Amino acid sequence: MQKPAFCRAENRFVAEGVKLCLDAAGSGLAMETVYYTYKAEKRWPQLLELPCEQLRISEPVAEKLSGQKTPQGVFAVCRMPEFGLAEADPAGRYIALEDVQDPANVGAVLRSAAAFGFSGAILTPGCADPFGQKVLRASMGAVFKLPVFETADLAGELRRLGAQGAQTLAAALRGAQDLREIRRSGGGLALAVGNEGNGLSAEVIAACSAVVRIPIRAMESLNAAVAASVLMWELGGRRDG
């Protein structure tokens, strides 16, 4: 149970809490070790059935390890699923996030993407770590169900998907096209949403085939996770949810 940076380098992540741990195991992810307290074992005897190494920990250790105020005393070290961007299917539907920093926003977007039947998420390194504790928690385990790709060249990836026939849309406050007027091409889709304060970079906007805006009034903008989710609902979930 090492520091996040070490975990990343080793392609491991830590899931905390009984629901996330059971979800991770249920999703077929390779789980290496599950750690639980005596209390947790009594409360959730199904932990004993997890097909991996099991280690009992004391309450003080659980408190030390936990990122929660009231820890459940259950942790699992899992191997990260490995996706390469070469695997992203140009006929699929993707949500791309550029430097979305708030873990609650990244988690909520991944949760919506899985719920609205998207094929995956593409994140830049400036986004909150999708396997960090806060994102895992906010995503309610969506990362166990949704492929998450990381790329330092989001503009290049969008151009590649576009060249292979995907419709690539950049979300911007002053986008040329009203969301309600977007006609889906019938092929793949990549929707790009930018940083909370600054939106998408000019480079990513230029890499997309169209720039879309959600029609709003009174406010300057929506919360980033809300904006991404309304776009995904309108262009995905709404049509075939």
Add this chain to the structure above:
Amino acid sequence: MQKPAFCRAENRFVAEGVKLCLDAAGSGLAMETVYYTYKAEKRWPQLLELPCEQLRISEPVAEKLSGQKTPQGVFAVCRMPEFGLAEADPAGRYIALEDVQDPANVGAVLRSAAAFGFSGAILTPGCADPFGQKVLRASMGAVFKLPVFETADLAGELRRLGAQGAQTLAAALRGAQDLREIRRSGGGLALAVGNEGNGLSAEVIAACSAVVRIPIRAMESLNAAVAASVLMWELGGRRDG
């Protein structure tokens, strides 16, 4: 600049940061005192023009007062807008939140409600304080533009609005009606969304004329702010945004 509970009792709240303070002043809210540091005054000379008492504070005081990691050194004490639920217009569109506890969720919902042209928000006392620092920040000042009503009897309010002709919809994971099948009655609308973990109470669900679900797959639920925003988009913003 007192503790939140004192502020509430006195019908005052504190806005922090230059954008929120200027938004509050611009919205016509009664501002009593603005506090700023020497640095803030040099950086934002428009603070000097605010029509209220002005007080210079030192950097250490600003740091002590601030809820932020990097305070801007600008604070304003404002009078809370006073709304009574008797004023809620049965021909208007309302989002009702029952015990939504996360301030980021409450803030994002208020922001979406203002952006999608809703008439107001109805909150139970179990919701995060709409005039607390975290909600103010997450709402991007939406509370200055959107009437926020509080009621301990949400079911009663929904029944009252329904009796006066409003369409009252409860959001639930296993709602009988798919969101896409909802026909608007043409009159007022009240949409109720519940607590992050438990959803709406049976009492509030029973007070509504229909129970609606957002069609999703793979996940058990959406983030509460996302769910409320998708509902508001579909039944409000999308139709006349």
